[in-house]
Amino acid sequence: xxxxxxxxxxxxxxxxxxxxxxxxxxxxxxxxxxxxxxxxxxxxxxxxxxxxxxxxxxxxxxxxxxxxxxxxxxxxxxxxxxxxxxxxxxxxxxxxxxxxxxxxxxxxxxxxxxxxxxxxxxxxxxxxxxxxxxxxxxxxxxxxxxxxxxxxxxxxxxxxxxxxxxxxxxxxxxxxxxxxxxxxxxxxxxxxxxxxxxxxxxxxxxxxxxxxxxxxxxxxxxxxxxxxxxxxxxxxxxxxxxxxxxxxxxxxxxxxxxxxxxxxxxxxxxxxxxxxxxxxxxxxxxxxxxxxxxxxxxxxxxxxxxxxxxxxxxxxxxxxxxxxxxxxxxxxxxxxxxxxxxxxxxxxxxxxxxxxxxxxxxxxxxxxxxxxxxxxxxxxxxxxxxxxxxxxxxxxxxxxxxxxxxxxxxxxxxxxxxxxxxxxxxxxx
Numbered sequence: 542x543x544x545x546x547x548x549x550x551x552x553x554x555x556x557x558x559x560x561x562x563x564x565x566x567x568x569x570x571x572x573x574x575x576x577x578x579x580x581x582x583x584x585x586x587x588x589x590x591x592x593x594x595x596x597x598x599x600x601x602x603x604x605x606x607x608x609x610x611x612x613x614x615x616x617x618x619x620x621x622x623x624x625x626x627x628x629x630x631x632x633x634x635x636x637x638x639x640x641x642x643x644x645x646x647x648x649x650x651x652x653x654x655x656x657x658x659x660x661x662x663x664x665x666x667x668x669x670x671x672x673x674x675x676x677x678x679x680x681x682x683x684x685x686x687x688x689x690x691x692x693x694x695x696x697x698x699x700x701x702x703x704x705x706x707x708x709x710x711x712x713x714x715x716x717x718x719x720x721x722x723x724x725x726x727x728x729x730x731x732x733x734x735x736x737x738x739x740x741x742x743x744x745x746x747x748x749x750x751x752x753x754x755x756x757x758x759x760x761x762x763x764x765x766x767x768x769x770x771x772x773x774x775x776x777x778x779x780x781x782x783x784x785x786x787x788x789x790x791x792x793x794x795x796x797x798x799x800x801x802x803x804x805x806x807x808x809x810x811x812x813x814x815x816x817x818x819x820x821x822x823x824x825x826x827x828x829x830x831x832x833x834x835x836x837x838x839x840x841x842x843x844x845x846x847x848x849x850x851x852x853x854x855x856x857x858x859x860x861x862x863x864x865x866x867x868x869x870x871x872x873x874x875x876x877x878x879x880x881x882x883x884x885x886x887x888x889x890x891x892x893x894x895x896x897x898x899x900x901x902x903x904x905x906x907x908x909x910x911x912x913x914x915x916x917x918x919x920x921x922x923x924x925x926x927x928x929x930x931x932x933x934x935x936x937x938x939x940x941x942x943x944x945x946x947x948x949x950x951x952x953x954x955x956x957x958x959x960x961x962x963x964x965x966x967x968x969x970x
Contacts, residue, residue, distance in 0.1 A: 579859055579866060582612040583637035584619035589883060596876045600869050607862060627651050632854035634863045638684050639849055643676075644758065644924045646852070647683040653853040653860055655682040655867075662864035664872055667890040675847045675921045684850025685867050688816070688885020691843055691914045692744060694733070694832040695818050696810025697803060697825070704728040704809060709832040715775065718835055722784040731808035734794070734801065735776055735785050738940045739933045741812060744834060745772045747922070748842035758926025759969060760962045766954035774950035777943045788944035798824045815907050816848055816885050822903040829903070831910040843914060844921040848885030886911040928968030932961045 583593060590613050597609050612633060614622060620642065626632050632651060646652050655676070659665055663685065665673060676684035694709065701709070704725040710717055722732035736742075743753040745768070752762035763769075779785045786802060794800045802808025804825045811821070815831065822829040834843055851870065853863045869876060874895045877887055881900065886908055887893045897908060939953040 577606055577859070577862060578608045578610070579635060579862055580610045580612065580633035581635040581866070582619070582623070582633040584614055584616045585637075592879045592881075592883065595879050596870065599873075599876055599879070600866060603869075604865075609866075630856050632856055634854055634857040634859050635866060636852050636854065637687070637849050638852040640847060640924050641930060643684055643850060643852065644678055644929075645927050647678045647681070648927060651855055652683040653855045653857065655685060655853065655864070658860075658864040658867075662861060663868040665888075668871075668888045669845070669915060671915075671918060671920050672845050672847070672888050675845065675924075676850055678924055684847070684852045685871065686847030686850055686885065686888050687870070688848045688882060688887055689845040689911060689915075690814040690816045690848050690885050691845060691911055691918065692740070692812070692834050693815060693910060693914070694810050694812055694834070695803075695821060696830055696832065697806075697827060698830050699828070700730060700806070700809045704730055704732075711833075712836055712839070713832075714836050719775070719779065722779050723782065725809055726782065726784040731786055731802050732784060732810065734803075734808060734811050735780065735791060735944075736812045738773075738936050742769075742772055742936070743922070744842045747844070747919070748836070748838040750841070752922040754922065754926055754929065754965070756923055758923065758929075758965065760965055761958055762922070764958075766951075766958060769954035769957065770950045772950075773940060773943055773953070776940075777950060780944050781946070788941055791944075792941070801825075803829075814846065814848075815911055816882075818907050818910075819901070819903045829906075831906060833914065840917045841919050843918045845911075845915060845918050846921065882908065926965060926968070928964045931964045935960050935964065 581597070583589070585593075593613070594611065597611065601607055601609060612622070613619075616639075619637075623632065623636070627646070627649070638646065638652075643652070655663065659682065665685075672686055672689055673682075675686055675689075676682050696709070698708075701707075704721075705728060706721050706724060718732075725732040739753060746752050746763055749763075749768060751768065754760070755762045776785070780787060786808075798804060798821060801811065801821070801824075803811055803821060810832075813821075818829065818831060833839055851867045853860055853867075857863055870880075871887070871889055872892060874892060877892045877896050878899050880887075881896060882904060887896065893908065893912070897905065900908060936957060939948075939957045942948045943950050943953055
């Protein structure tokens with residue numbers, strides 16, 4: 542009886558979403574049936590919605606007879622809408638996929654294998670294998686990256702000099718970082734705002750030959766708790782010394798750009814993905830620069846991260862047309878002059894070169910930085926496994942306790958490993 546009620550509720554939600562297609566800004570239709578009608582869904586800001594609509598209009602102009610229905614929303618609402626559509630086997634033909642969800646949808650059999658389309662419908666001859674492989678799960682190509690990003694330190698060069706540091710060394714190390722952070726503190730400014738726990742711990746582990754998750758996604762990718770202690774102990778020590786804002790201050794920020802110490806002029810820089818640079822520079826309204834990640838073995842740690850993917854629903858009746866649209870997105874120059882790398886630096890070398898003259902100075906800095914890092918990068922680890930969201934939340938809880946001084950990194954390390962492995966084990970089929 543409960544299953545019947547649940548199914549009825551799910552269908553009702555789906556019908557409501559379909560009927561209210563304009564809620565959240567997007568239009569929904571009942572799905573493609575004739576091979577010339579596509580449903581495409583994405584999440585993002587109003588600016589993304591506007592240029593994506595222009596790209597779609599351009600595609601329709603160049604492909605008469607094709608109708609495209611759109612659905613878009615904020616990130617959280619997007620996944621709330623997609624879940625009941627997946628349950629009812631009514632997913633859009635083309636979906637924007639996030640790295641944190643692609644494993645789940647792939648393992649549920651809801652995404653199409655795109656390999657048969659590559660080379661015929663989707664031309665990727667000038668795309669790096671390192672980039673393309675980020676869409677592989679278990680050897681199957683479930684996503685084509687919309688663009689790529691890379692981690693780095695984004696900073697205010699003028700404030701760096703005021704702190705008595707002329708430049709970031711080309712091959713800087715963790716010891717250099719700690720020394721410069723203390724130097725900045727002595728001048729009354731923060732060097733950074735600490736590091737996002739899961740992203741940068743994974744980077745640190747990769748420089749040591751490990752990763753946050755094992756290749757099968759069944760457990761963590763390391764066993765030596767000393768790695769956890771070294772990484773989070775170092776970050777906590779900088780907070781304790783006052784070289785980095787307190788955990789209380791970091792918790793209050795919640796990612797609001799205007800609250801960033803870089804924007805306020807009280808901090809030199811921040812650690813984040815390259816695609817976040819343009820927005821930061823715009824709000825900070827002062828010249829900014831990018832520096833590579835710390836070493837040693839930076840090359841082993843960095844990788845090209847897909848900003849997001851385009852995936853095709855396995856239930857789609859218009860797979861050929863959907864693949865053709867993805868090809869248009871990747872390879873059409875006119876379309877990419879509208880996109881301008883907003884979904885990450887284009888994966889096609891030819892397109893990257895063709896749109897460069899139309900970029901702003903900050904956008905050019907990002908393109909140059911990604912181009913500089915791409916040949917140095919190592920292959921990305923497999924996408925996070927099912928259960929990773931819970932693992933990340935658990936990690937964040939432990940890190941807050943460490944930074945608040947409620948426990949130590951050495952005490953938290955084995956507890957986190959046990960909790961994370963239990964979560965991942967419970968999420969296995």
